[in-house]
Amino acid sequence: xxxxxxxSRATKHSLQKNAEQTMAPKPPFSENSPQVPPDTxxxxxxxxxRLGYKMVDMVVDRFEHRDSEPVVTIGDAxxxxxxxxxxxxxxxxxxxxxxxxxxxxxxxxxxxGDHPRYFARVPGPASFAAILGDWMGTGFNSICASWGGGSGxxxxxxxxxSWLAExxxxxDQTEGVLLSGGSMANFTAFCVARSEVGxxxxxxxxxxxxxxxxxxxxxxxxxxxxxVLPSDDxxxxxxxxxxxxxxxxxxxxxxPMLVVGTAGTTNTGVSDPLRxxxxxxxxxxxxxxxxxAYGAPAAMTKAGRRALQGLERADSVVxxxxxxxxxxxxLGMCFVTRPGALDRCFSMNPEYLKDxxxxxxxxxxxxxxxxxxxxxxxxxxxxxxxxGASAFRQAVQRxxxxxxxxxxxxxxxxxxxxxxxxxxxGVVCFGLKGATADDHSRRADRISQSGFATLSTxxxxxxxxxxxxxxxxxxxxxxxRLTLRxxxxxx
Numbered sequence: 124x125x126x127x128x129x130x131s132r133a134t135k136h137s138l139q140k141n142a143e144q145t146m147a148p149k150p151p152f153s154e155n156s157p158q159v160p161p162d163t164x165x166x167x168x169x170x171x172x173r174l175g176y177k178m179v180d181m182v183v184d185r186f187e188h189r190d191s192e193p194v195v196t197i198g199d200a201x202x203x204x205x206x207x208x209x210x211x212x213x214x215x216x217x218x219x220x221x222x223x224x225x226x227x228x229x230x231x232x233x234x235x236g237d238h239p240r241y242f243a244r245v246p247g248p249a250s251f252a253a254i255l256g257d258w259m260g261t262g263f264n265s266i267c268a269s270w271g272g273g274s275g276x277x278x279x280x281x282x283x284x285s286w287l288a289e290x291x292x293x294x295d296q297t298e299g300v301l302l303s304g305g306s307m308a309n310f311t312a313f314c315v316a317r318s319e320v321g322x323x324x325x326x327x328x329x330x331x332x333x334x335x336x337x338x339x340x341x342x343x344x345x346x347x348x349x350x351v352l353p354s355d356d357x358x359x360x361x362x363x364x365x366x367x368x369x370x371x372x373x374x375x376x377x378x379p380m381l382v383v384g385t386a387g388t389t390n391t392g393v394s395d396p397l398r399x400x401x402x403x404x405x406x407x408x409x410x411x412x413x414x415x416a417y418g419a420p421a422a423m424t425k426a427g428r429r430a431l432q433g434l435e436r437a438d439s440v441v442x443x444x445x446x447x448x449x450x451x452x453x454l455g456m457c458f459v460t461r462p463g464a465l466d467r468c469f470s471m472n473p474e475y476l477k478d479x480x481x482x483x484x485x486x487x488x489x490x491x492x493x494x495x496x497x498x499x500x501x502x503x504x505x506x507x508x509x510x511g512a513s514a515f516r517q518a519v520q521r522x523x524x525x526x527x528x529x530x531x532x533x534x535x536x537x538x539x540x541x542x543x544x545x546x547x548x549g550v551v552c553f554g555l556k557g558a559t560a561d562d563h564s565r566r567a568d569r570i571s572q573s574g575f576a577t578l579s580t581x582x583x584x585x586x587x588x589x590x591x592x593x594x595x596x597x598x599x600x601x602x603x604r605l606t607l608r609x610x611x612x613x614x
Contacts, residue, residue, distance in 0.1 A: 166218075174218055181226050186251065190597075193574030194241050198232035239598040240576035240606055245389065245417045245443075248595040249451040252509035256502030257451050265498035268488035271479030276498035277487055283500045286507060287442070288458060290515070291422045292435045298465055299458040300490035301499040305416030305443045308455035310338040311491045312439035315459055316381045316410035317342065318468035319438075323380030324372050326350045328360040328395070330388045332414060348380075358544065358583065360384060360395040366403055373407075381410045386431050386440075387418015390581050390590070392526070392550030394418060397433025405436075413437040416455070417594075420447040421548045423512075424520045430548065444503055447519060447549070447594050454499050457491070465490040518596040522549040525593035529603045539611050543588045552581065552588040555611065560587035566610050576606040 161168045185192075206228050236247040259265075260276075267276035284299035302308045309332075313325070325339050329351055339349050350368050355361040369379050382404050384395040397413060404411040413419070413434055419442040421427025422434055434440065440458040444450040459465050470489040472480060480486050488494040507515070526546035533540040533553050544552035555562065563580050567589060571577040579590040589610065593603070 170218075174222065177219070178222060181222070182254070183251075185226075189235060189237060190239055192231075192235060192238070194238045194577045195234040195571055196232050196574065198228075203228070203232060234577070237595065239595055240602050241595065242576060242578040242591040242593060242606065243571075244579055245446045245592055246595050247445050247452060248449055248597065249445070250449040250506050250510065253450045253502040253506040256505030259505070260498045260501040265501065266496070267498040267500065268494055268496055269476060269479035269486040270481050270484040273498065274484070276500065277485055279498065279504045280487055280500035281485060283503045283507065284456070284458070286512070287444075287456060287503075290512060291419060291440070291442070291458075292428060293437075293440065293458055294435065294460050296462045297458050297460050298462060298490075299456055300465060300487060301503075302455045302457060302491055302493065303453040304445065304455040305332070305414065305441055306334045306338065306455075307491070307493075308416070308441040308443070308457040309335055309412075309414055310342065311457045311465075312412050312441060312459065313338055313342050313381065314492075315439060315464050315468045316412060319461065319464050320380050320408075320410050321378065322348075323378035324348050324350060325381040325383065326352060326365055326368060326379070327383045328352045328354050328385075330354045330358050330360075330390055330393070331383055331385055332389055332416065335383060335414060358388065358391050358393050360400065362396055362399040362403060365400065369403065369407055369409070379407055379409045381412060384411065384413045384433075384437070385418070386413050386415035386434055387421065387548045387550075389417065390550075390583065391544040391552055392418065392547035392592075393544070394430050394548065397431060398436070399433070401433045401436035404438075410438045411436065412439045412441075414441050416441050416443040417446045418548045420515075420519050421523065423516045424523065426523060427519070427548065447522065448503070448515060449518065450502055450506065454503065519594075521596040522594035525549070525598055525603065526551045526591065528600055529591050529593060529607075532600075532604055532607060536611075540607075543583055543586060549594040550590065550592050552583060552590045554586070554588050558587070563587050563589050569614065570606070570609050573609070575609060576602070578606070578610075 162171060166174075206224065234243070235241060237249055265273065265276050267273045267280055270277055280301055283301075284297070288297040288299065300311065302311060325344060325348060327335060327350065331351070336349055336351065352360065352364050352368060365382065372379055382400055384397050384400045386394050386397070401411055403409070415431075415434065419431070419434065419440060422431045438460055442448075442456045442458070443454065444456060445452045445454045466489050469491055487496065526549045530542060530546040530551050533542060533551070539556060541554050541556055542551070543554050555566070560580070560582070567578055567580050579592070581588050581590050591603070591606075
């Protein structure tokens, strides 16, 4: 695809220039202000527009043809360093050549999580309206830290927190904060739990995402304060084992602090019995946290809401919109259903911030460890307004349906495939009959190296598995069929 041949298309945008200038509000005091160059370091307004239009064309061109590009491309380090590195550029270089080098080399050598046959880990098929929101926020150098420094972005963030809480079925009093992703969102929730409950023991299971025990350790918990419980036969947290572990710790004089449930495990898409976990937490006055980084959006659908019963009872919930809500990286959300808990944990009021903080309005720099923070909410706000909540629900349901379709195709060839974990929230795990872990890895690597598709391998209760995550609504039944066919073929 010739991304470098988009320059001529920029001329068609020139007709919009006068209209845009007419519509744009004039800045205050413009009559008395000296003429300020448009770019901090020297580009003219015309050059800024030309390069901006060219970039938009390059991105849209890729959107139109991304299904024909390799799903993932890994480059040679020496070759990439030779093309992208080099001596420090003391003098200006051609920005057109640099844009083309960025698109055709730097951004071509990576995984493309928005490709319809990207089935590995958890894909991130970003929508264009969300990308526009991200661009706008970056172009305006938006900040969302204090009310005085960013009241507009703060209202946008509060709005999307409210909208998403409603879509997930969380209580009306839910508050939240937007972060870089699930790791930081979970860490933030853990800090709030300790702030509200006091230091104590945290309970997880062996299918919990690997970043969560790391978060707890770096929050200061010792190995003796982290209980990793074995999952049951369905790879879920076992309520009986959880209750026994809690009661054992209480008898030892220890304080239970936090239980971490999962809404859609990375391995299999399974959800823990959240309602039963909630009952246990309520009985023992323990903070209930749900890691729904990828799976929580399923609660927007009828089938998903049934699978995630009890999510609405959690004290905190994490969700990554850059996964199943079709946002560009990076965007995580931490919801807390106890009003004021986020601010009680993180609020600080130094003298040099008194002029931008108020007592009656939210300052998002006081809701996490991030003080300087860009407005990540703009892209989610714009995409929800552009597409409507119903489009998101339909797209999430499509991901659930695609995994079930993959399971149907697998079960149609029982002599070739076996189901190791049925389709759940957009994930299905399976194996080639008689195959070893090395066989699965070799086949997964072969299809990835071909550029046609990519998927993950994993281990379930000691058994090797192949794993498809089908949350891209652009994926077709043929994409799944052809991927399975390539996997089954011998070299």
